[in-house]
Amino acid sequence: MNNPQLDADGRLRHLLSIEGLPKKILNQILDTAESFVGVAEREVKKVPLLRGKTVCNLFFENSTRTRTTFEIAAKRLSADVISLNVNTSSQSKGETILDTVDNLIAMHADMFVVRHSQSGAAHFIAKHVPNHIHVINAGDGRHSHPTQGLLDMFTIRKYKPDLHNLRVAIVGDVLHSRVARSEIHALTTLGVPEVRVIAPKTLLPAHVEKLGVHVFHDMKSGLKDVDVVMMLRLQNERMNGAMLPSAQEYFKTYGLTQDKLNLARPDAIVLHPGPMNRGVEIDSSVADGPQSVILPQVTYGIAIRMAVMAMLAGGQNASSQAGNQA
Amino acid sequence: MKIQIKNGHVIDPKNKIDSQQDLFIAAGKIVAIGKAPDGFIANQTINASGLIVCPGLVDLSARLREPGDEYKATLISELQAAVAGGVTSLACPPDTDPVLDEPGLVEMLKHRAKQLNLAHVYPLGALTRQLEGKVLSEMGELREAGCVGFSQANIAITDTQVLWRAMEYAATFGFTLFLHAEEPFLAKNGVAHDGEVASRLGLKGIPSAAEALALASILRIAKETGARIHISRLSTAEGVGMIREAKKQGVNISCDVSANHLHLTEYDIGFFDANCHLKPPLRTQRDKNALSTGLKDGTIDAICSDHTPVDDDAKLAPFAEAEVGATGLELLLALTLKWAHQEQVSLLDALSLISPSSAKILGISAGSLNLNSDADICIFAATEYWKVVPNALKSQGKNTPFNGLEVAGKVKFTLVHGQVVYQSE
Numbered sequence: 001m002n003n004p005q006l007d008a009d010g011r012l013r014h015l016l017s018i019e020g021l022p023k024k025i026l027n028q029i030l031d032t033a034e035s036f037v038g039v040a041e042r043e044v045k046k047v048p049l050l051r052g053k054t055v056c057n058l059f060f061e062n063s064t065r066t067r068t069t070f071e072i073a074a075k076r077l078s079a080d081v082i083s084l085n086v087n088t089s090s091q092s093k094g095e096t097i098l099d100t101v102d103n104l105i106a107m108h109a110d111m112f113v114v115r116h117s118q119s120g121a122a123h124f125i126a127k128h129v130p131n132h133i134h135v136i137n138a139g140d141g142r143h144s145h146p147t148q149g150l151l152d153m154f155t156i157r158k159y160k161p162d163l164h165n166l167r168v169a170i171v172g173d174v175l176h177s178r179v180a181r182s183e184i185h186a187l188t189t190l191g192v193p194e195v196r197v198i199a200p201k202t203l204l205p206a207h208v209e210k211l212g213v214h215v216f217h218d219m220k221s222g223l224k225d226v227d228v229v230m231m232l233r234l235q236n237e238r239m240n241g242a243m244l245p246s247a248q249e250y251f252k253t254y255g256l257t258q259d260k261l262n263l264a265r266p267d268a269i270v271l272h273p274g275p276m277n278r279g280v281e282i283d284s285s286v287a288d289g290p291q292s293v294i295l296p297q298v299t300y301g302i303a304i305r306m307a308v309m310a311m312l313a314g315g316q317n318a319s320s321q322a323g324n325q326a
Numbered sequence: 327m328k329i330q331i332k333n334g335h336v337i338d339p340k341n342k343i344d345s346q347q348d349l350f351i352a353a354g355k356i357v358a359i360g361k362a363p364d365g366f367i368a369n370q371t372i373n374a375s376g377l378i379v380c381p382g383l384v385d386l387s388a389r390l391r392e393p394g395d396e397y398k399a400t401l402i403s404e405l406q407a408a409v410a411g412g413v414t415s416l417a418c419p420p421d422t423d424p425v426l427d428e429p430g431l432v433e434m435l436k437h438r439a440k441q442l443n444l445a446h447v448y449p450l451g452a453l454t455r456q457l458e459g460k461v462l463s464e465m466g467e468l469r470e471a472g473c474v475g476f477s478q479a480n481i482a483i484t485d486t487q488v489l490w491r492a493m494e495y496a497a498t499f500g501f502t503l504f505l506h507a508e509e510p511f512l513a514k515n516g517v518a519h520d521g522e523v524a525s526r527l528g529l530k531g532i533p534s535a536a537e538a539l540a541l542a543s544i545l546r547i548a549k550e551t552g553a554r555i556h557i558s559r560l561s562t563a564e565g566v567g568m569i570r571e572a573k574k575q576g577v578n579i580s581c582d583v584s585a586n587h588l589h590l591t592e593y594d595i596g597f598f599d600a601n602c603h604l605k606p607p608l609r610t611q612r613d614k615n616a617l618s619t620g621l622k623d624g625t626i627d628a629i630c631s632d633h634t635p636v637d638d639d640a641k642l643a644p645f646a647e648a649e650v651g652a653t654g655l656e657l658l659l660a661l662t663l664k665w666a667h668q669e670q671v672s673l674l675d676a677l678s679l680i681s682p683s684s685a686k687i688l689g690i691s692a693g694s695l696n697l698n699s700d701a702d703i704c705i706f707a708a709t710e711y712w713k714v715v716p717n718a719l720k721s722q723g724k725n726t727p728f729n730g731l732e733v734a735g736k737v738k739f740t741l742v743h744g745q746v747v748y749q750s751e
Contacts, residue, residue: 004597019526096639096642096643097643097644098642116644118643118644118645118646118647119527119528119529119598119644119645119646120527120529120597120598120644120645120646121644123597123598123644124598124600124643124644124645128642140528140644141528141529141644141646142528142529142530143527143528143529144528178528181526181528205524205525205531206520206521206522206524206525206531206533207521207522207525208525210522210525211525211526
């Protein structure tokens, strides 16, 4: 089975999922992102790496934050950016995904940033585009959200540089979460020795332990002595039904409060991919507290997305080129 | 028209024939095996030297897509595919548009198939009107129109009261019910086996328990009503165990497995290969092994193609949105031989699973080389390899998870009613 993300020389061709990417490439993306963090702090927040390229944000599912950060990232690389919310235009007229993509290729798009409600949508598009076009998965169903996984790794590395000595807990709706899957693969690939998931059985996928995680059903034992707490968003539609009785009960059992966080190591950090449901999965005092790195995550997200785009379109020397512009 | 099939290796599982013999056909019937009848002068001689001569294959589940879904496939394209695959009789499920719940539709289908003069078509009538699982169809009328049994296709009867009555009514007249065992609530929106691969890929799973739960209801009600039940496309190890136990207890039941499930597991989905979006879903290696064991020990009675042609566009979508199904009629023989080779099952026993066994389940007279029976015959090269190339398939459905695979078993001639209806180029 060919790895659709890599070209014949083992270089990144598309970014579709963390799974299937070697450690070397993950580190390369993280290192490249390092050099882009500084760009935002300059007076002129732009480098010309993607000048003359057209990046197309193709969002079949609504998103504000992810789409905006991709837009900013592309613009800081000097690319021309088009953002399309397809669910509100062509798809409602019956156009297929491939028709939409083909039309944009005919308009000479160079890179697609794709979000779709179905798992595998980015793989599907990547399989059908010509060789010179790159696809970045910005979230496909429950499957993957690789730039989120990478920006989380980048954030963790900033605060806890020795990944080989970390205990990480991922808390919440793992079953429906593409973020959780990306985080798990990224953590295990980068050599984090202990990754835990904490959730009720209704929110865990079958055989989740085969992804290389330790399974906990209560916060007390699950959070004990961890260095990093990664919270997941609970979708509104899961809050009342057969998955969970109520948001209140969920908050009581799995919501991250300062009391529960105190079970972790004193210097533990807290991540959340946003948007947060305050009072459902996380208490405001924790979200806004000293251990929270939720806003830095957003900032680093732009650097990660710049790094990925630069590596895909600008070749493998993206980081040195960013440095030269400094 | 008199035909002599010369020097072939004749295998007739039903009559335990497995040797090199000549076969003689006159007026559409088999008139002799071995020695020519007195005064027999052949109009046509087929040299079957080095080839296997066996009864035409009988497929328990092949969708022809007519009426209603002609953009996916047509009667003529799929019956040409059938004979190209050595299949001379096939049962088609009732999930057409409109569904086969009216005698007129069944008569029309039978009539059109007959005019084409390719494979014989044996429709399965809808067990309930519109397959809605509420009101019984006119089974007696449908039987008279040519239905050999009744089915719900992939749609479950959720109301156990209706299932019970359907079995009682069918049992009254000795009709066979062809049921697919999948509990619809557990399987809701599921697109893959609820296991490691679905968890990794973020696909909604269908747990093995969905099959076990549905089977438990069906078996229990079958025991109570004495209805004759055939379970279509078993997929789990647990299911195999349940059927084995039910057979021991004397429940009047048979079952089949699709050729796909003998060769593929959840891992074949790879990076979202929509050709592996099948119903039931591809399950684990353990399930696959159990299905194989079940076939060998007689728990599973037959192998079907589960031929489900899908138009190309319907597969061009992300995995869950891609339509379910794969083309299969032209692969049934090769996939069965491949399985038999891997499992060291004899050619005679393997052919038995795709011809006489299936014929018996359908209650039709096909599946043997009995003297004076219709000369429906498949002649194939058992060790000749060919590559599965979608565009070379006769079926209008080009979607197959076996794309590019080299398989042994090439059909050379297919005869129906003593006429050559297919000859390989």
